[in-house]
Amino acid sequence: MASISPSIAVEAAVPGVAEIRSNVVRRRRWDIVFAVVGFLATSVGVVTLLALFVDLVMDGYHRLTPDFFLSFPSRRAAEAGILSAWVGTCLVMMVTAAIGVPLAVSAGIYLEEYAPRNWLTTLIEINVSNLAAVPSIVYGLLALGLFVYALGFGQSILSAGLTLALMIMPVVVVATREAVRAVPHTIREAAYAVGATRWQVTRDHVLPYSIPGIATGVIIGLARAIGETAPLITIGALTFIAYLPDPPISTTPPFVRFDWLWSGFTVLPIQMFNWVSRPGTAFHANAAAAGIVIVVLTLVMNGFAIYLRYRLRKRITW
Amino acid sequence: MSAVATSVPIATQSVNADPKVKSRIRGLNFFYGHLQALKNIDMDIYEHAVTALIGPSGCGKSTLLRCFNRMHDLKPDTRYEGEIRLYPDDVNIVSSDIDPIEVRMRISMVFQKPNPFPKSIYENVAYGLRVRGVKARSELDGRVEAALRGAALWDEVKDRLEEPGTALSGGQQQRLCIARALATDPEIVLFDEPTSALDPIATASIEDLIISMAGSVTILIVTHNMQQAARVSSYTAFMYLGELVEYGPTTELFTRPRQQRTSDYLTGRFG
Numbered sequence: 001m002a003s004i005s006p007s008i009a010v011e012a013a014v015p016g017v018a019e020i021r022s023n024v025v026r027r028r029r030w031d032i033v034f035a036v037v038g039f040l041a042t043s044v045g046v047v048t049l050l051a052l053f054v055d056l057v058m059d060g061y062h063r064l065t066p067d068f069f070l071s072f073p074s075r076r077a078a079e080a081g082i083l084s085a086w087v088g089t090c091l092v093m094m095v096t097a098a099i100g101v102p103l104a105v106s107a108g109i110y111l112e113e114y115a116p117r118n119w120l121t122t123l124i125e126i127n128v129s130n131l132a133a134v135p136s137i138v139y140g141l142l143a144l145g146l147f148v149y150a151l152g153f154g155q156s157i158l159s160a161g162l163t164l165a166l167m168i169m170p171v172v173v174v175a176t177r178e179a180v181r182a183v184p185h186t187i188r189e190a191a192y193a194v195g196a197t198r199w200q201v202t203r204d205h206v207l208p209y210s211i212p213g214i215a216t217g218v219i220i221g222l223a224r225a226i227g228e229t230a231p232l233i234t235i236g237a238l239t240f241i242a243y244l245p246d247p248p249i250s251t252t253p254p255f256v257r258f259d260w261l262w263s264g265f266t267v268l269p270i271q272m273f274n275w276v277s278r279p280g281t282a283f284h285a286n287a288a289a290a291g292i293v294i295v296v297l298t299l300v301m302n303g304f305a306i307y308l309r310y311r312l313r314k315r316i317t318w
Numbered sequence: 319m320s321a322v323a324t325s326v327p328i329a330t331q332s333v334n335a336d337p338k339v340k341s342r343i344r345g346l347n348f349f350y351g352h353l354q355a356l357k358n359i360d361m362d363i364y365e366h367a368v369t370a371l372i373g374p375s376g377c378g379k380s381t382l383l384r385c386f387n388r389m390h391d392l393k394p395d396t397r398y399e400g401e402i403r404l405y406p407d408d409v410n411i412v413s414s415d416i417d418p419i420e421v422r423m424r425i426s427m428v429f430q431k432p433n434p435f436p437k438s439i440y441e442n443v444a445y446g447l448r449v450r451g452v453k454a455r456s457e458l459d460g461r462v463e464a465a466l467r468g469a470a471l472w473d474e475v476k477d478r479l480e481e482p483g484t485a486l487s488g489g490q491q492q493r494l495c496i497a498r499a500l501a502t503d504p505e506i507v508l509f510d511e512p513t514s515a516l517d518p519i520a521t522a523s524i525e526d527l528i529i530s531m532a533g534s535v536t537i538l539i540v541t542h543n544m545q546q547a548a549r550v551s552s553y554t555a556f557m558y559l560g561e562l563v564e565y566g567p568t569t570e571l572f573t574r575p576r577q578q579r580t581s582d583y584l585t586g587r588f589g
Contacts, residue, residue, distance in 0.1 A: 117394060186433040190495070193387060194446030194502060195423035204445070209436060316436045317484045 053295055060288025068289060072242040073271065077282030082290055084241040085271035088157070089226060091245060091260060092267055095161020096168065096225055101218050104169040108176025108214075113202055132170035139167045140234025148235050155236035157245060158261040163231050168221030175217020179210035184318050212312035219305035223298045229269040240274070241266045268294050331368060331529065331552045333567045338405075340365035340506065340536045341386075345400035346412070348381055348390070355381045357560045359400075363506070368528060368537040370551035370568065372544060374588065378560040379540045383508050386411070386538060387425045388418035404505070423450070426499035427508040431515045432491035434483035434498075439466075439475050442483040442494055446502040461501055469497035470527050489520025496527060500535075507531070509539040513546065525550050544584065548572055556580045 071081025107128075115121045143163035153159040183206050191201045245263030249255055266274075268290055275287035341363040348356035356378050363369055371379035381390075388411070390396040398412040404424070411421045426446070434442050441448075443462045452458060462479075466472040471493040475486070483494050492512060499507050509528065513521040528537060528550050541547050547554050548568060555565040556579075564571060564580045575581040582588055 184433070186429060186431060187435060189389065189392070189427075189429060190433045190435065190498070191445065191449075192392060193389070193422055193427040193429075194449060194498060195419050196445075196449040197419060200449050204449075205435060317482075318433075318436065 053292075056288045056291045056295065060285050060290075060292050063285050063289035064292065068286075073240050073274075077280065077286055080275075080283075080286055082268060082271055082293065084244060085266050085268045085290065086293070087244055088241070088265040089267045091157050091248070092160045092164065092232075092265060093222060093226065094248075095158060095261070096164040097218070097222060099162060100165030100168050100221070101172060103165070104172035104221075105176050105214055105218075107169070108173045109180055109202060109207065111173070112177050112180040113198065113206060128170050128173050132174065135230075136167055136228055137230040137234060139163055140231030142166070143231060143235050154262065155238075155264060156262045157265045159235050160232050160237060160265060160267070161261075163235055164225040164228060167228065167231065168218075168225050171221040171224065172214070172217045175220070176210070176214050179213025179217070180206055182213065183209045187318070209316055212309045212316070215312070216305045216309045219301050219308070223301040223305075226267075226297060226301070227269055227294060229267075229273055232267060232270060233273075237270050238264050238266050268297075331532075331550065331568060333552050333569070334364070334367065337364040337367065339363070340405055342403045342405070343401065344403070346382075346385065346402060347399040348378075348385060349397040349399075350393075351395045355560050356385070359562045361555060361562055361565055363536060363538060364553060365536050366532060366534065367552040368532045368539060368550050369553040369555065370547035371538065371540045371555050371557060372542070372547050372583075373557035373563075374583065375542070376559075377557040379555075379557045380510055381560075382557065383427075383510055383538055383540045386506060386508055387422045387427050388412070389427070391418045423502065424504060425506040425508060426502060426504040427510065428492070428495050428499050428512050430511045432488055432495050434486070434491050434494050436482060436484050438480045439483045439486070439494060440479040443497045443501050446498060450502070462497075465497040465501035468500045468531065469493045470523065470530075471497055487520070488516050489523060492516060492520065492524055493527065496524075496531075500531075504535065506536040506538060509537065509541075511540055511542060514542065521546075544572075556583060558583070 068081045069086065070083055071079060072083050073085075074080040111121065111125060111128075115124075140163065143159060143166070147153045147159040147162050148155060153162070187205055187209070188201055191205050196204070241264060245260035245265065246257060248257055248260050250257050272287045272290040272294065275283045275290065278284075339362045343359050343361040343363070346356055346359040347354060359382060371382060373379050384390055385398065385402060390398070398414075400412070401410045402412050403409065404411050409416060411425070435445065437445075440462055443465050444452075444458050447458060447461060452461075463472060463476075466475060471490060474490060475481075475494075483491065486494060492515075496507075496512075512528075513524050516524065525546060528539065531537060532552075539547075539550065551568045553566065554568040554571045556563045556571065556575075556577075558579055564575060564577045566576075571580065572584060575584060
């Protein structure tokens, strides 16, 4: 091997370099400026939420006793609780999830996997996106006319659940479509190539692999529905309720009962709204306590959505 | 024309003296919307042999391959004209009277990039049987093992059939996909540039596998690699701009191409 002895020429100062350095420093400045602006912008949201939550906790913390969760509302602030409200919220959410999720997931999968690309599909797609932006009170008006009067469901848990199911549908449809679209086309081809039908491809591959995304959308949709007040007031939710609906399960066959669907109801945000609008700081403390419950519930649900997505995505690699 | 000066080694796969036709393409046209991608293709595919489709990008070789299992039907606005007749029962598999699922149950496919399902190795191989309604564990077990042996993967995975198929190496994943394509006892297996995402060692093992499979199944392979076509195939078709330019035994096509365009392509003047 021939040996090479290279020579290196070193000079103290090269004319262009100083200019390059000052140029870099000048342009770097804007990096820093944007980083600061961006950080402040992000902080606004987080700090506001934190301030709000701290305020709620300071006002309502002392009311968060077991009794608060186990008492009906009362004319005496100190004895009032959120039993009927949280039970109502749970039952309404059950209806919302049971009706809204299958409808929205089916619709999302249909639009992605089955629907032909034509003007009708496009029209439906635009409408679904627009529905997400419709004010919730409008859903309330629709539900009042349709569920409460036309279909005769009355001012019941069923009507409330259906109303919120309609409301979360666009969110879940969009989440479903995005999740379905994220399944690589090569996976579908692989399944079709061994002779699978469209339904088999959907059932065995597309749906299972998009569950993380769909679940996230469902939980975020439900978390939004939990805080809804306006449409439920519109359909006639009660603000003072001192009884519980019949339990959905019983000890005698057939063990599942549906009487509760027709029961009157209240939900947490309406209970909170009711207490806020009363004079007297004692009730305001109750409102703050109910607020804490709602915020914690929402945060827990969102956190669970993130956890679920993380856990399930880890198992699916392409 | 005399032998072309080319770096391509002479084909190693022999030609059966009395070949049986497995499939006969006659007057095949294919359209993506208004764009005609295949123009009046006539070609016979011989049983239990490897037939390679070569040609520059966009020449229609993958399009032709995908006609064989009606993959185009998954896309809207595609149209077949003419015939691909499949023997021995002499059906036109691109006819609109024939359900594409029926065709895919007889002709399976291995894709460019390994695309195992994010399921266990076992379920990957068994899927084609499951969609047909095979439920008996004993039958599934036997056919999964046979397919994995056929794909030269059994010894490497027999102790971890429940592990995800996606955890295998690239070459193993592609052999898993070959096992999946073999599990349903297809009459023809289509390969669409099966080694283009693999390293040279994995490529060699896939090529060996294709050669060994040819005794029992008819193989059509698209490749952009002329050496690969020469190594694995008995017959080669050269396609250009949607037309079949030249088709014949691989040895003849590589050593004595009859068409100027074929020899230009083989010598690297274009493509």
